[in-house]
Amino acid sequence: MKLEAKNLIKKFNKTIAVNNISFEIKKNETLGMLGPNGCGKTTSIGMLLGLITPSSGEILIDGISLNSRNRVKLLSFMNFSSPYVELPKKLTVKQNLEVYARLYGVKKIDERVNEMVEDLNLKKFLNKKSGELSSGQKNRVSLAKSLINKPKLLFLDEPTASLDPDIGDFIRKYIEKYKKNNELTMLLASHNMREVERLCDKIIMMKQGIIVDRGSCNDLIKKHGRANLEDTFLKIARSEK
Amino acid sequence: MNWSKIFALSLRHVYLIRGSFPRILDLIYWPTIQIFLWGFISKFFTLNSSIYENTVGIILSAAILYDFLFRASISYNMMFLEEIWSRNFTNLFIAPIRICEIITALTLTAIFRTLIGLVPAALLAIPLFNVSILEIGVPLVFLLITLYIFGVTLGLLVTSGLIRFGPSFENIAWASLFFLAPLGCIYYPIEILPEWLQIIAKLLPLVHIFEEMRSILIYDIINHFQILKAIFISFLYFVVGIFIFYLSYDGAKSRGTLINMGE
Numbered sequence: 001m002k003l004e005a006k007n008l009i010k011k012f013n014k015t016i017a018v019n020n021i022s023f024e025i026k027k028n029e030t031l032g033m034l035g036p037n038g039c040g041k042t043t044s045i046g047m048l049l050g051l052i053t054p055s056s057g058e059i060l061i062d063g064i065s066l067n068s069r070n071r072v073k074l075l076s077f078m079n080f081s082s083p084y085v086e087l088p089k090k091l092t093v094k095q096n097l098e099v100y101a102r103l104y105g106v107k108k109i110d111e112r113v114n115e116m117v118e119d120l121n122l123k124k125f126l127n128k129k130s131g132e133l134s135s136g137q138k139n140r141v142s143l144a145k146s147l148i149n150k151p152k153l154l155f156l157d158e159p160t161a162s163l164d165p166d167i168g169d170f171i172r173k174y175i176e177k178y179k180k181n182n183e184l185t186m187l188l189a190s191h192n193m194r195e196v197e198r199l200c201d202k203i204i205m206m207k208q209g210i211i212v213d214r215g216s217c218n219d220l221i222k223k224h225g226r227a228n229l230e231d232t233f234l235k236i237a238r239s240e241k
Numbered sequence: 242m243n244w245s246k247i248f249a250l251s252l253r254h255v256y257l258i259r260g261s262f263p264r265i266l267d268l269i270y271w272p273t274i275q276i277f278l279w280g281f282i283s284k285f286f287t288l289n290s291s292i293y294e295n296t297v298g299i300i301l302s303a304a305i306l307y308d309f310l311f312r313a314s315i316s317y318n319m320m321f322l323e324e325i326w327s328r329n330f331t332n333l334f335i336a337p338i339r340i341c342e343i344i345t346a347l348t349l350t351a352i353f354r355t356l357i358g359l360v361p362a363a364l365l366a367i368p369l370f371n372v373s374i375l376e377i378g379v380p381l382v383f384l385l386i387t388l389y390i391f392g393v394t395l396g397l398l399v400t401s402g403l404i405r406f407g408p409s410f411e412n413i414a415w416a417s418l419f420f421l422a423p424l425g426c427i428y429y430p431i432e433i434l435p436e437w438l439q440i441i442a443k444l445l446p447l448v449h450i451f452e453e454m455r456s457i458l459i460y461d462i463i464n465h466f467q468i469l470k471a472i473f474i475s476f477l478y479f480v481v482g483i484f485i486f487y488l489s490y491d492g493a494k495s496r497g498t499l500i501n502m503g504e
Contacts, residue, residue, distance in 0.1 A: 012497060046500040049335045053494040076337035086328040088253060095256045102249030103336040129260075131327075145332070 001062050001077060001152040001185050002027050003048070008057035010043050017043040019209040020057070030179070030186040032196040032217075035206030036237045041189045044206070045155055048187065049080055061153065076105060081146035082157035083139055089131025093122055093141050096130055097148060104149035116144040120174065136167035143171060150182065157189045172198060193230040203229075205236050212236055242345065246338050250346035251353075254320050258354065268354060272308045272362035279304035280370040299458050300428060301372045303451060305363050307427045309355060310388040310447070311418050316354035317396025318403075320347050325408050334499050340490055344483060347400075348393050355389075377457050383468050384450050390475040391446050395421075397482035401489035407498055427451050446474040 003025040010018040018040040025031040033041050046052035048059055050071050059066040061074050087096040097116060101109045117123050120140045125133060130141060139159065146154060159175070160168035172195055178184065190196050196203060197217045205213040205220070213220060213236060217229050226232040258264055283300035324330050333343075366372045374381060399417050402410040424438065425447030431439055442448045449471035456462050493499045 010497070017497075042500065043497060046497060049331075051331065051334055051494065051499045052497045053491070072337045072339055074337075075335060078335070080331070080335050082331070084328075085331040087332065088257065088323070088327045088329050090260060090327070091253065091256050092260075095253075095260075099249050099253045099256070100332070100336070102252065103246055103338060105243070105245065105337070 002060075003153060003185060003187070004058075004060040005044075005048065006058045006060065008044065008047060008059070009055045010040075010047060010052060011055045016209055018047070018054075021204075021206070021209075021211050022057075023204050023211065023214070025185050025187060027185055028179075028183060029202070030188060030200045032200035032203035033187060033189040033206065034191075034193075034196060034203055034233060039206040040209040041206060042157070045080075045157060045187070045189060049078070049155060050075060076149065077152045078155070079104075079146040079149055079151040079153075080155040080157070081139075081142045081159060083135070083142065083159075083161050084157070085142070086138070087130045087141065087145060090129055092127050092129055093133070094126045096141065097144060100145050101148050106149055112148060112150075116148060119178075120144050121170075135162050136164065139163060139167070139171065143174070147178065152183055152185060154184055154186045155189075156186065158191065159188070160190075160192060160195060168192075168195075175199060193228065193233055197229050205233070207237065212239075242339070242342060247342050247346045247349070250338070250343065251350040254323070254350045255353070257323065258357070265357065268312075268358040269361050272305075272312065272358045273365060275304055275308050276301065276362045276366050276369075280366065280372070284370065297370050298372045298376065299455060301366055301370055302374050302377065302454060302458060303427050305359070305366065305374050306384065306388060306450070306454060307422070307425070308362070309359055309385060310392045312355040312358050313351055313389050313392025314395040314399070314418055315415075316351040317347055317393055318399045319354070320350060321396075321400040321403060322408075322411060325403065331500055340487060344397070344486065347396070351393060351396065352389065355392075377454060378463075380453065380457060380463055380468055383472065384454060387446055387450055387468075387471045387475045390472075390479050394475065394478045394482040397479070397486050401482075401486045404486075404489040404493045404498070421445065421447065424448070425451065430455065444474070446471040446478070449474065 006022050008018055008021050009016070021044065023031065033044065035041055043052060047054050050066055064070050064074060066074055091099070094113065097113045098109060101112055106112050117126055120143060122140060122144060125137055130138065133141065143159065160171050163171070176199065179186065188196065188199055200217065202216050203214065203220065204211045215223065221229060221232050224232045224235050226235060280297065280301055283297040287296040324333055363374055377384065395417055399413060402413055424442045424445055426434065426442060427447065431442055431448050431452060434442055449467050453464055453467045453471065456464055
C-alpha cells in the first residue's frame, strides 16, 4: 500500500503541532519518522491512523482518502503498535489476540493466532493476563496484535523502547523477516538510531512540527558530514532552525 | 453493521467478567444489599402505616426497577471506563469498527452485566419479603425495556463526557443517576414535588414508569398511554444520546484526545 500525506496541518487552539508536512511512503517501503520529543510525531501518526482530524491537508492510502467514509475499509488493512498503548490488562494474551482477530475480521482465527504465537514466542505466557507480563513480553504481544490482520500498512511507534538488547534484537530481526516475506509498507517512529538505520529505507526528520530534512540514512549522514545517524540527529535537533 | 465485530467487542467484556470472581461478586453484591435495605425499611413502614396495604411490594418493586436502571447505566459506563483504565483506547479506535457498532456492542453487553447483578437480587426478594416484580405482569416487559433504553442513554451521555473531557469526567459517571433520582419519583408519587418541578419531572421517562408501576400494583390499572409515553420519551433521549456521542467523538478527534487516553 502506498501512503501519501499532503500538506498536513494540525492546530490545537493557537498551537501548531504539525505545520504543513508532506511525504510519501511507496509500497513495501519503510519510512523512519525521527525528531525530538514534542516535534509532532505522535500527532502525525494520530492523523495517519484516523484518530486525529487534520486541520487541513489530506491523507491518501493507495489513492483513497482517509476520511470518515473510507475509514473502516482502510483501517482493516492497517495496524499499529506502541509500548504506550496497551491491550486490556485483565484478559489473557490468547483472549486479547482472539478479540482483535475478530475485530479485524480475520478468517481463520485459531490458525492466525497460533502463527503469531509460534513466530513471536508467546507460548509460555499465552494464558497469562496481559497486565502481568514483563515489558519485553508486552511488546511482543503488542507486535502480534499489530500483525494479526496481516496489515499492508503498519505503524510502529518505538517498538523496542525500554527493552533489553536481546529482546530488542529479536523484535528487529522479526520485523525484518516479516517484511521480507510479506507485502508491508511501514512507518517507524523511533529514537533508536541504529534501529532506524537497520530497518528504514528513508527517513524524515521533524522539528517543531515541520519536516526539516529527508532522504536515505546514508544521504543524510553524508549531507550533514557526520559519522552516523545519531550524530546527524543531534546536529539537526540542536540546530537553531 | 458487522455483527461479528459487535460480538468481538462483547466477548472482550464477557472474558473480563468470566475471568474474575470478585468482579461477579461485585455485580451481585450491591443490588442484593439494596433489596435487603429497602425490604426492611418498607417492612417497618408496613408495620407503622396504613397508607398502602402493600408497602413492601411497592417500595421493593420500585427499588428493583430503579436498580435495573442504575445497573444498566453503570454497566455501560464501566465497560467504557475499562477501555480507558487499560489504556486500550487507541487500539480500539484504530480497529476497523464503526461507532454505531461500538454503541451496539456496549448496549447489548450492558444487559448481560445488569442481569448478572439483578436476577439474584430479584429472586431473593421472593422468599425473603414475599415480593415478586413479576406481579406487575406483561407491562413489566415494557417498563424494563424503557428503563433499559433510558439507562443506556445516560451511559451514552456519560461516555460522551468521558470522550470529550477525558478520565476526569469519571466522577460524573457515578453521580449521574443520583442527580436524576429525586425527579424520577421512584418511591413517591409525582404530587409530592412542587408544581414547577413536576413539569420538569414529566419530561423524564422515569416518572411515567414508576407512576405506572404504582398504578398497577396499588389500583390494578394498566395505563397503556402512560407506558407508550415512557417508551417514546426514552427513545427520544436515546436518539439524542447517540447524536451527542457522535458529536463528542468528532470533537475528540479534532482535539486529539483519543490518542493515549488512559489513567
